[in-house]
Amino acid sequence: MSNYSKWFRIPKDIVFGWGCLAYLKELEGQKAVIVTDKVMQNLGFVEKVKGYLAEAGIESVVFDQVEPDPCRQTVMKGVEVMNQFQPDLIVGLGGGSSIDAAKAMWIFYEHPNVTWEEIFVPFTGVPKLRKKARFVAIPSTSGTATEVTLAAVITNRDVEPNVKEFTLSYEVTPDIAICDPELPSTMPPVVTANTGFDVMVHAVEAYVSVNATDVTDPIALKSTAMVFEWLPKAFANGNDKEAREKMHTASLMAGFTFTNTALGLVHSTAHQIGAEYGIPHGRANAIMLPYVVQYNTPAVASRYADVARAIGYESKDAYDGTAKFLEAVRGLQKLLGIPASIKDTGVDEADFLAKVDKLAENAMKDGSTPANPRIPTVEEIKNIFLCAYYGRDVL
Template identity: 40%
Template sequence: MNTFSIKPTICFDTGSIEYLKNIKNKRVCIVTDPFMIKSGAADKITNIFKANKVEYEIFSEIKPDPTVQTVAAGVNKMRTFKPDVIIALGGGSSIDATKSIILFTVKILNASGDEYKKPLFIAIPTTSGTGSEVTSFSVITMGTTKFPLVDDKIIPDIAIIDADFVKTVPPQITADTAMDVLTHAIEAYVSTNNSDYTDALAEKAIKIVFEYLIKAYENGEDLEAREKLHNASCMAGMAFTNASLGINHSIAHTLGGNFHIPHGRANSILLPYVIKYNANLESGEETEAGKRYAKLSKILGLPCSSISEGVKSIIVAIKILMKTTNIPMNLKEVNIDKNDFLNKLESMVNDALNDKCTATNPIKPSKEELTQLFQEIYGE
């Protein structure tokens, strides 16, 4: 039996932050990063609470690739304040960290005999990429290893998809995060857990990225493009939280942990290589993944007279997006030292094999295959 669930209530369109006016007589904790405070983005929330005399506190210690130490600091904040509502404001790092903070706070307090109910969880993404505002996934870093945590208890209750928060995102981050959306959607589409429901969301998200990424990259003031990409990020998130992902993310997790490559950029670099690997055209057989990649080419109006041509078309189309938005084509172009890469290769391969995302990849990779794939991705 398959299941499909969408937990969060989604408030979308420009100005949907107004939903927060409904919060009254509550204690609120806002979890965010220092830039959200400095840029004034957090003021859009706190001004509403000040006007409604809502008691709030801010935890602004989130950094990229949040660590267990950051989560522990957030848990200490929560144990002291015990909010009724917790708001995650920021990119994937802020939302992922908040998920872990909530999960561990509730467990620790309840284990100590303090009956503390899970607070209302509101996620407000400020990048159009992770989809974390609607997923059961949280990625936390320990040393050089990124650990994906998967638990339905950490899905936000409310997601506010307000394009006002992404209007000033720089072009390169716009591109990196949108390519993260594309990767989420494509991996969900070929996942062994895909369904008609996840396919519909993934297909729409993919079409939006191809139609609006360049527009948003070249003109950040194009609010329509911003809104479309913000919606696509959320839709792709709904797709992959139900269908899961694949080795594109498994490899991106370990590359991010070892070399601190931004997650969306790592996914983008990997995507053409992973599609080629999963389609396995060299075998001469028509694989299920190959058929689904070719179907996406048809949906996008790309050349697709055969499965082989369809697979190659979508790879070329992705590379065109990458070149147009100045995304590196391999790891060598990210200036990763070759000796450092080779020294970490075996441990990265093992990390990718053991990553939870690998379980739903359309092909079950061997250690040898992943090793070869890593070497191809480096660019030699």
């Protein structure tokens, strides 16, 4: 991971604020492949990006076939385009799916002989990049923060249940992140809610991570407070420019934290129900958060009380602070229309019970689990899943 006990690594260049998409005109390069989805095409952002690149003298082609929770097959289709066009810039444009798919394409474009199994080995599996291309990330959601992180999540649909696998390598941290609030301002309320909750989970899991530091802690607390203040406003009025910018900045800040601390059991479990049942990632995180907080409380109640204090809730002791944080989380869930349990999303009970053992095993193997403040057993993860399905407290 590192020869040093602590570190703080983010992209070299980060630009943010309204209108900063025009920073593309200042890039240097010859050819760019834009990796995106049909939504970005339909909203006109692909043409805007191509136009700015053209002003910089950069020729570009578009791969717009990225689907939600992109799979291995989609990645390899994109690699074919890169092999033919030979870009020296790769531009990931869109939500976490597009940017993560672009990161994986980048790996195979530069190292065609590397295997999937190799690149998912944490910290050592991805070979050195940037021999052929640099990477530019332009997020369209205020949520995943993959534009500043070391991760790329790819779904393996060749196994049952489906599994989300991911790289953990600072090699795939983008060279440039361009965070223009104009892009997420097009999100409908449900996407605003899901991705906004993802921001909060990133920050909270970073704050309670075993790798948390004095550098990441204040950023995590601030970004959490920003979510509670600004997400309801962005959800209620997507045209609120201040709320949109604050949420985009909060997402960026949360990304700074968790790319340097890793995440935890909320993500480990959310990855499984997201991959298998198609629950959007941020919504899956939102559902799992209260149950994992209950499980983690014996280990880090004082840290959850810190979070409660950051969002305006004083407490008489650590457990009271944790209870107030949970109350705030559930209140925000209700306000945003997020289901309180897995069952409430429509997941069939018999199917879930048939798969819960495997879901728990996969969550135990997930790369986020080791940073959780309380290391679970597979049976404990299974219990968390069952409680989350039925809406029961984790005891």
